[in-house]
Amino acid sequence: MPVQIGGGKVSEPRTRVDLSPTAVGDKARASSRKKSRNKKKAPAATSAAPVLPMQRLFDTSREVFLESSPGFVPPPDAVARLAALLNDLKPHDVGIDPCMPCFKHNDSKGPPQVTYLHFYDCSKFSFGIFCLPKSGVIPLHNHPGMTVFSKILFGSMYLKSYDWAKSLPDSSTNALENSDGTRLAKVNTDDAFDDSSETIVLYPENGGNLHCFTALTPCAVLDVMGPPYNRADGRDCAYYSEAPYSSSCGGDNQFSWLKEIPSTFEMKGIQMVRKFVA
Template identity: 70%
Template sequence: MPVAQVGGDPAGRVTADTPDGRGSSKKTRRRNKKPAAAPAAPLPSPMQRLFDTSREVFSESAPGFVPPPDAVERLAAILNDLKPRDVGIDPGMPFFRHAESKGPPPVTYLHFYDCDKFSFGIFCLPKSAVIPLHNHPGMTVFSKMLCGSMHLKSYDWARSNAESDTHTLASSDGARLAKINTNAVVDASSETIVLYPENGGNLHCFTALTPCAVLDVMGPPYSHTDGRDCAYYDESAYSSSDGVDIRYSWLKEIPSMFEMKGVQMPRRFVV
């Protein structure tokens, strides 16, 4: 069928004659059709966002490093949105059950990633399990409850400032004075807790009230080679001339018999 230019058409459109003499616009529609938009790139998974943001926040991590406030807010916001399904866990897993009738329930650490700048993983505690009072030397730690509930007790070392006017900072048996930072129950509705090298509850212990899981992002991570081992402490009441002061406790470093089972988890993100 011949193709003809239709005179008087300001757009110069090309049409085809039809048996009834009317031009068809089918080819016109094909030519004027806008190209289909490219499909949107898939959003990164929650674990990918966690990894990428942690790497950015701790890019300059070193002992004593404290991320700037805006970086703390970014990472805490990602952790606040995490759900157990995002990290591949659920309360029905065997890590949350205590099959033995004797001895304390075991704690399992699900290890996801570590480098010399930061690490992150999940502590899984059956009901009544305890992670004893311990420290995080030179570290900033983000802790987020994913499921269940636990009692959190944390301390910071008492410092040589106004406190030292009325408190002795060390005892004759080697214990140090610490001030309570947190003594409360936390659960999955609680926002991310951030502790810093010198404050925020750098020394803490967990007691599971129900089967529970808490995700920790730590920077820099523990390192035996660099002298950043985890130390454990026994606590005892502090008494001043006015009697027992519940805001403080004596903490004395002790050998630890605490052990955790470690499980290497498959990567759910691209490094």
């Protein structure tokens, strides 16, 4: 089955990439009894092996989203802990670099294809990396009932995000929602970010729950989402068009009308083979 990821349908993964540590080969047997007799036992380990960055990300995400359900917001200290861990992640920690084919736009006839490297998902949370070539776009979409952590690992991108408006910006006769399904939203973020930027966190009702990405350079974004999208539970990803808001006093660039639209946006999915210790 195709992996269901926010921001677009993910095509059936055709590639499995094994990022597990290379197995160490068996040692050659001693060729003589003398060598066997003189062979010394390896000293016992005095300390535990260091926890790899991706295992640490799995452990922390599992703790933060232990009670995850639609609308769940982790407590502030948990948000700070996971965000700090993501802030410290580097591309080599997750096994990627800008020279990988998924960051290049080789087809001049169509828009750059976005690739999703899928590492893990369960009913509580998921995480993976969105790989965008220069000018690659993830269209405006939502995250129903979700808390999402996004960290740019390298490159730069333009981010525009909205939250649904809770009140009208003026005393006009406009409503928050029109009969044709358009709904008023307020701009949360409208700026460029790069790998020096700290982790961006959006919440079920605020923080820029509806957002779109446009890659200014080849870039990689690691997302941790909880709970993940679930079509069976009615929490599928929706896409939106934007139209300017205007009132009797003129335009207001802090608000836009958003309308849900069909989308043919698809990403290439690559299932990463990574074993995590629960």
